[in-house]
Amino acid sequence: MTTRDLPTLDQLTAAQRRGDALADALADAVHDDPAVRGEFAQALREGSSTAAHPAVRAFVAEQERVAAAGEADLLAAGARATFTAPLAVHVFDVGAGALISSYRPPGPAAVLTGTGRLVHGTQHRLTETARWLSAASLPGGLVRGAEGWVMTAWVRLGHAVARRDVQRASASPDGVVPISQMDSVRTWLDFTVVAPRSAHRLGFAVTDAEYAQFLTYWRFLGGLLGVEPALITGAVDRRSAAELLRRVDALTGPPSEDSRLLTEAGIEALAGGLRDLVRVPLGPGRLAARTVARHLQGPDLGRALGLGDPAPQDRLVPLAAAVNRVGLSVLRRSDRVWNAVVDLNIWTNRRFLRESAELVA
Numbered sequence: 001m002t003t004r005d006l007p008t009l010d011q012l013t014a015a016q017r018r019g020d021a022l023a024d025a026l027a028d029a030v031h032d033d034p035a036v037r038g039e040f041a042q043a044l045r046e047g048s049s050t051a052a053h054p055a056v057r058a059f060v061a062e063q064e065r066v067a068a069a070g071e072a073d074l075l076a077a078g079a080r081a082t083f084t085a086p087l088a089v090h091v092f093d094v095g096a097g098a099l100i101s102s103y104r105p106p107g108p109a110a111v112l113t114g115t116g117r118l119v120h121g122t123q124h125r126l127t128e129t130a131r132w133l134s135a136a137s138l139p140g141g142l143v144r145g146a147e148g149w150v151m152t153a154w155v156r157l158g159h160a161v162a163r164r165d166v167q168r169a170s171a172s173p174d175g176v177v178p179i180s181q182m183d184s185v186r187t188w189l190d191f192t193v194v195a196p197r198s199a200h201r202l203g204f205a206v207t208d209a210e211y212a213q214f215l216t217y218w219r220f221l222g223g224l225l226g227v228e229p230a231l232i233t234g235a236v237d238r239r240s241a242a243e244l245l246r247r248v249d250a251l252t253g254p255p256s257e258d259s260r261l262l263t264e265a266g267i268e269a270l271a272g273g274l275r276d277l278v279r280v281p282l283g284p285g286r287l288a289a290r291t292v293a294r295h296l297q298g299p300d301l302g303r304a305l306g307l308g309d310p311a312p313q314d315r316l317v318p319l320a321a322a323v324n325r326v327g328l329s330v331l332r333r334s335d336r337v338w339n340a341v342v343d344l345n346i347w348t349n350r351r352f353l354r355e356s357a358e359l360v361a
Contacts, residue, residue, distance in 0.1 A: 003243045005234030007185075012231070012251055015181035020226035022059045023160035029055040030157070031164065040157070044150050063153050066223045067144040074217060079137035081196065081214035083345040085204040087134075087352055088277045090195075094133065095126065095270045096293035097198025098190040100305065103263050105186060106256035111166050111178045113258040122265040123272045127359050130273070133191075134349040136221055147353070152224045159184070159226070184227045186252070189245045192218045192235070198296045202317070203324025212237055260306035267293065267307075292317055 007015070029036045036053055040060070043051040048060035067075075085093065103109050132151045135141050141148030159179045166178040192215060196206060206214070215235060222232050235241040255263075270293075271285030280288065294302040295317040299310050332338050 003234065003240050006240060006244050006247065007231050007234070009247055009250060012182055012185070012247060015185065015228070015231060016183075016251075017175045017177060018181045018228075019163055019177045019179070020156065020160055020181075020184075022055075022062055023156050023226050024164065025055040026059045026157055027160035027164045029053055030161065044153055045145070059157075060153070063149070063224060064144055066220075067142065067149060070142065070220050074213075074220065075143050076139055077213070077217075078139035078141055078346075079214055079217045079221075080342065081206045081210040082133075082137040083342045083349065084206055084210065085199055086345055087348045088274075089199065089202065089204055090130070090133075091270055091273045091277065091289075092202055092292045092296070093199035093204070094130075094191070094195045095266070095273060096289055097296045098195040099126070099129070100263055100266055100293050100297060100307075101194045102187060102190045103259045103266060104252065104255050104301065104305065105183070106253045106259060107176070108179065108183050108186075109256055109258035109262055111162060112262055114166060114169070122262075122269040124359075126266070126269040126273060127356060131353060131356055134353055137217075138346065138349060138353075142221060142224065149224070152221065156224070156226045181228050181231060182248070182251070184222075184225065185231050185244070186248050188218065188222050188225070188227055188232060189235075189241070189248060193241050193245045201296060201321060202292070203321035204328060205325070208238070215241060255301070255304040259304075263293075263305045263307065287313070 026036075026040065030040070036056060039051055039053055040056050043056050043060040044063075048057050048064055051057040051060060082090075103112070132148070132155055135146075135148035135151050138148060140146055142152070143149060163177060163179040196211060196214070199205070215237070219229070219232055219235070223229060232244070235244045267286060267289045270289035271280075271282050274280040274285040274288065275282055290307055291311070291313050293305075294307045294310065295314055297305060297307065303309065331341050
């Protein structure tokens with residue numbers, strides 16, 4: 001494939017007017033009868049054929065169909081590139097990199113600030129996102145019935161519920177829908193381009209082969225999230241994925257006040273994550289999160305997001321990245337050692353899922 005297989009700007013613009021029909025129908029059903037949530041949970045456990053409500057049956061059947069079409073070797077391996085860095089590093093590459101970047105577009109930022117829970121409960125939301133990302137990335141995590149597969153179904157429904165609520169509150173005169181297919185592609189790119197790029201800048205680069213496998217896995221995951229396959233099928237390597245991000249960025253407006261509000265809440269949540277994972281006190285954690293976020297977003301975008309001007313301590317980030325880069329190259333010299341490192345990171349993520357379960361209950 002080449003970049004010719006990527007959606008054009010016109011196609012991405014049109015995608016702003018489309019949501020997720022199956023998930024939207026389920027969101028309507030849940031709104032009309034809250035008991036449908038219980039039926040949905042049961043169908044995810046026991047199969048779509050057990051569901052009486054047609055919206056539940058159709059949605060879960062689609063999730064089952066996508067899972068069944070996945071290559072067994074791919075699902076067994078998981079998103080292996082995710083585990084080439086320790087869990088704590090993802091506070092920075094996913095948190096300070098991808099999630100802070102996701103606050104940049106003004107439209108989605110307005111949706112997220114539409115409810116106080118998503119601003120004042122950012123720590124909870126960050127934990128939920130981290131748990132879903134771990135569960136969905138683990139080996140076997142997206143096999144039908146696995147924890148990651150179930151969580152992904154709930155994430156997809158959650159997007160549809162939020163879309164429904166915003167549309168009912170204020171319909172867009174130009175037909176643009178909240179959390180549209182375009183927004184879903186942008187979020188997909190935050191995880192598949194921005195996060196790995198951020199990890200690279202922190203000294204945790206992945207090989208071309210690891211990245212290609214990662215993209216293949218995430219195209220499969222995108223299907224489970226309700227992203228239209230035609231919008232992401234062409235993102236198969238660094239060049240094509242970066243080009244898709246460039247096209248999406250061309251249609252993305254500058255950060256708004258909502259973006260800055262979410263960024264500030266995000267920095268606080270990342271500091272909480274550092275405290276919980278590696279026992280860094282909140283004060284130094286805030287400083288570290290802001291410093292790294294400023295480095296990853298760049299000076300201009302950093303200012304626009306309210307991260308402040310470059311500061312002297314920012315020079316420590318590339319120095320730490322250089323140390324990380326050397327350490328990683330030493331570990332990669334031996335396949336036995338490197339596989340043990342990856343296995344340890346997988347085990348750490350499984351432990352995180354167990355120990356954090358009560359935090360989101």
